[in-house]
Structure formats: structure tokens, C-alpha cells
Amino acid sequence: MDTKVISLRMERQCLINKADVNEYLKLYRDTQPGQNVYWNGFGEPPELSFRAAFNDIEFNRTRQLERKLIKGRFGGGTLGWIEPCDLEHFIALYRKPLAKPTEIQLRILELIRREGPLNIQRIKGETGLLVKEITPVLHRLQEAFLIYEDQYDGEWDRGWYKFEEMFPKINPDKYKRHDALKTVLQRFAYRLVWFDAAMAKSFYKIPEKEIRAVLDDLTAEGILTISGSGYMLSTDEKLLSGYEPKPLKFVLALHRNDFLYKAHEHILKDLAKKLTDGLPYDHEPLQYLLIDGEFRGASVGHFRNGPYDLNDIVCDLPDPTSRKDEIVDAVCKANYGKMPQRFMGKEL
Numbered sequence: 084m085d086t087k088v089i090s091l092r093m094e095r096q097c098l099i100n101k102a103d104v105n106e107y108l109k110l111y112r113d114t115q116p117g118q119n120v121y122w123n124g125f126g127e128p129p130e131l132s133f134r135a136a137f138n139d140i141e142f143n144r145t146r147q148l149e150r151k152l153i154k155g156r157f158g159g160g161t162l163g164w165i166e167p168c169d170l171e172h173f174i175a176l177y178r179k180p181l182a183k184p185t186e187i188q189l190r191i192l193e194l195i196r197r198e199g200p201l202n203i204q205r206i207k208g209e210t211g212l213l214v215k216e217i218t219p220v221l222h223r224l225q226e227a228f229l230i231y232e233d234q235y236d237g238e239w240d241r242g243w244y245k246f247e248e249m250f251p252k253i254n255p256d257k258y259k260r261h262d263a264l265k266t267v268l269q270r271f272a273y274r275l276v277w278f279d280a281a282m283a284k285s286f287y288k289i290p291e292k293e294i295r296a297v298l299d300d301l302t303a304e305g306i307l308t309i310s311g312s313g314y315m316l317s318t319d320e321k322l323l324s325g326y327e328p329k330p331l332k333f334v335l336a337l338h339r340n341d342f343l344y345k346a347h348e349h350i351l352k353d354l355a356k357k358l359t360d361g362l363p364y365d366h367e368p369l370q371y372l373l374i375d376g377e378f379r380g381a382s383v384g385h386f387r388n389g390p391y392d393l394n395d396i397v398c399d400l401p402d403p404t405s406r407k408d409e410i411v412d413a414v415c416k417a418n419y420g421k422m423p424q425r426f427m428g429k430e431l
Contacts, residue, residue, distance in 0.1 A: 084277070089376040090328035091319070092276045096343065098376075099329055101136035110134060113270035116155070116163025116173070117143070118340040122386050128152070129164045131342070133335055147235050154234045156226045158288025167250075174255050175263035176289065179226045187212070191220050195230055200242035228255060264289065264297040269306060272316050275346060276323075279313035286346045334409045336370035336382055336417035344371055347378060355381050358397040362428075365394055370417050372398055372410060382414045382423060393423035403427050 093099050102110055110131060111117055117129030128143035129152070135142070143164070146152040152164045157177045165173050181188060194209055195201055201209070206217050221243060224230045231249045233242050247253075264287075271283060280298060284291045298314055301307040308317045315323075337344050344351060351371055358380060359366040365385040372380040380398025384391055396414055400406060407426055414423055425431060 084377065086328045087323050087326050088277045088315075090331060091323065091326060092274075093331060093376045094329065095274050095276060097131075097134040098333075098335070098373075099331075102131075102134055103136055104142070107131070107135050107137075107139060107142075110274070112166060112169070113274045114342040115165045115169060115267075116157050116161070117152070117165070118161075118163050121339040121341075122391075132338065150235060154232055155228075156222060160222065160226060161288070170250065170253055171255070171257040172263040172266055174228050174253075175258035175260050176267070176287070177226070178228050178255065179223075181223070181227050181229070185220075187216065188220050188223060191217065192224055192229060195224075195243055196245045199230075199248070200233065200244045202242055206243075260289075260293065261297060261300075264293065265301060268294070268297055268301065269316070271346075272307065272314065272319075274342070276319055277310055277313050277315045278346070281349055282313075282346045285349045286342075331375040333373075333375065334406065334413040335373045336413045337373050338370055338417070339368070341371075343373065343378075351378055351381075354378065354399070355383070355397075358399060359383055359395075362395065365392060366397075369393065370414065372396075372413070374398070374400065374406065374410070380410075382417070384423075390421050391418060393418060393421055395425040395428060396423050397427065 097106060097110055114131065117131070119125070119127045119129050120132065128140050128147055130140050130143070143152060147164075151166065153167050153170065154162065154164055155173060155177075157163050157173060190210065191206060194206065198209070203214055203217055203221070206212070207214060210217070221230065221232070225232060228246050231244045231246050233244055233249065267287065268283060271286065272278060275282070280291050280294050283294045287294070298307060302309060302314065305317055307314045308320045310320065351368070355368040366383040367385060368381040368383055369386065369391050370382045371378055372382070374380070379400055380396065382393055382396050384394035393414065396410060398410065403410070411423065411426060411431070415421065423431060
């Protein structure tokens with residue numbers, strides 16, 4: 084990829100100069116829905132790893148308490164956190180209406196509307212249903228934006244509200260999905276500088292046909308410009324003509340909920356498979372290696388509750404040993420100091 088694009092992308096991701104609070108709020112808005120650290124962030128606030136000049140977990144914990152971040156189920160039912168001002172956009176993007184509600188769905192929805200807010204144990208007591216029967220119903224009602232799970236702290240005993248009680252001023256039908264996509268794809272373009280339809284599909288979990296229709300509109304309107312097999316903001320095309328790329332020399336081990344990973348997930352799964360083919364030990368990708376602004380490998384092993392099994396580090400650099408110390412150090416930092424067992428198949 085062009086060095087100018089990579090450099091500007093790293094700037095826009097706040098990976099060259101870390102974000103202060105004002106820039107962080109802009110970055111968070113553009114990369115929503117925010118998520119916590121993959122696998123080991125259960126119950127924790129969302130985090131934009133390596134990007135903030137302050138403790139953004141605690142910052143976002145406060146935002147949760149103040150309801151400045153709200154929880155929802157978005158692409159593919161994935162949990163995430165968005166800012167309330169963008170709720171109508173995300174309803175348009177991800178709402179799954181109850182076309183054919185089941186008896187249990189209607190029963191629980193009516194109970195919450197009549198007596199809510201209710202936690203799961205209260206719903207169990209009122210209905211006689213098992214928790215394993217109740218939970219998927221709540222999740223489905225949540226995807227329909229009919230109820231809201233008020234997770235304002237890290238506790239597990241959370242209240243479920245009727246949606247309109249929590250958000251009385253929200254109009255769920257304010258935007259069509261096409262129009263909401265036009266808004267978020269411009270933000271996506273700004274933070275990635277260059278992207279293609281497959282990257283947008285990977286991140287937003289929306290059919291590529293719909294994404295391409297919006298990209299065609301944005302291009303026709305002059306907001307986006309076609310660049311090779313992808314797109315960039317027309318303003319960025321002009322900016323890059325006189326842009327001087329910054330020198331990049333860093334290694335970061337990014338978790339699998341990171342914005343950059345999610346936008347490249349379709350590519351990175353294939354990369355990991357290629358680099359780990361035939362390994363005789365567990366080699367599920369744990370983190371992906373961002374080296375000088377590009378994904379070049381992964382730490383692999385086995386996820387556990389607690390320290391992961393760090394079985395190996397694999398990468399596709401021409402001379403991996405020349406960056407070995409940096410890469411191993413980055414993986415150790417992402418795993419609370421734990422040392423990987425191997426580097427490129429050789430024991431450490």
C-alpha cells in the first residue's frame with residue numbers, strides 16, 4: 084500500500100501521536116460501535132487500545148455511568164457501545180424487527196412493558212421460564228430495539244427496560260439504512276484514508292451490495308473518489324498530493340475487537356491460516372501484529388480465562404529476526420508480561 088496512505092491512516096488512528104480527550108471523542112465517534120478487549124474484557128468498558136494519551140478504560144467507565152455510552156446489539160448480534168446522539172443512525176443500520184414474534188417473545192416483552200425494569204431473575208420468577216430460555220429472547224428483543232439493557236457499570240445484575248422509556252425522544256424510523264450508511268461510511272473513510280467495499284462489509288456486517296450502492300452515491304456526489312480498487316474522500320486525494328509521510332517504526336499486537344482488525348478481518352483470517360498451516364500445536368490467532376502501520380503476522384495459541392497459551396509468533400516479514408526483539412516485546416506487553424514459547428517456530 085502507498086506509504087502516504089499508511090502514514091495518514093496511522094495519524095488518523097492516533098497511533099503516531101496519541102489522542103487527547105477532544106480528539107479521542109472524535110475518534111470514538113468515527114469507529115463506533117466501540118468494543119472491549121477481545122476475550123479478556125468481559126464486563127469492561129470499550130477501549131481504543133494504544134490510541135489515548137490517558138486511561139480510556141476509566142474514561143469510558145465514567146461515560147457508561149453517565150449514560151454517555153449506551154449498549155446495543157449491532158452487526159451480527161455483536162455487543163457494542165455507541166454515543167446516544169448516534170442511536171437513530173445505528174437503529175437504521177441494525178434493527179431486526181420482529182416479523183413473526185414467538186409466544187415467549189411476546190410474553191416477556193409484555194411483562195417488561197407492564198412491570199419493567201426487570202432483571203433476569205425477576206423475569207424467571209414471574210414467568211417460570213429457565214434463564215437459558217429467557218436470555219436468547221432478551222437478546223432478540225434487544226436486536227429489535229424494543230427493550231434496552233441498562234449496563235451502566237460492570238455488574239451482572241442489570242435491568243431491562245422498555246426501549247421508549249429509556250429513550251423517549253428517539254425516533255426509530257428517522258433514517259433509512261441507506262442514509263445512515265452514507266453517514267458512517269464517510270467516517271470510516273476518514274479514519275482509514277483508503278478502503279474498499281469488502282473492508283466496510285467486514286466492519287459493519289452489512290451486505291456488500293448495499294454498501295456498494297451507497298459508495299456509488301457518495302462517488303456521484305463527489306464526496307468519495309475511486310482510488311484503484313477502493314475509495315477515499317475526495318478531500319484526502321487532494322491532501323495526499325502534498326502530504327509528507329511520517330517515518331513509521333513500531334510494533335503493536337492488536338486484539339481481535341480492534342477497529343483496524345475488524346476492518347481487515349476477511350484478509351487477516353486468510354493471512355493467519357497461511358502462516359500457521361501445518362503447525363502441530365494450538366495456533367488460533369490471539370493478536371495480530373501491526374508492524375510499521377501494516378498487518379504482518381500474529382501471536383497464536385489458545386484462549387483461556389487467564390493467561391493465554393502463547394505458543395508461537397508468526398509473521399511474513401522478509402527478515403523476521405531483524406525485528407524479533409520488538410515483536411516479542413509487543414506480544415509480551417499485550418499479554419501482561421507473559422513470554423511466548425516460540426518465534427517463527429523456534430523455541431525462545
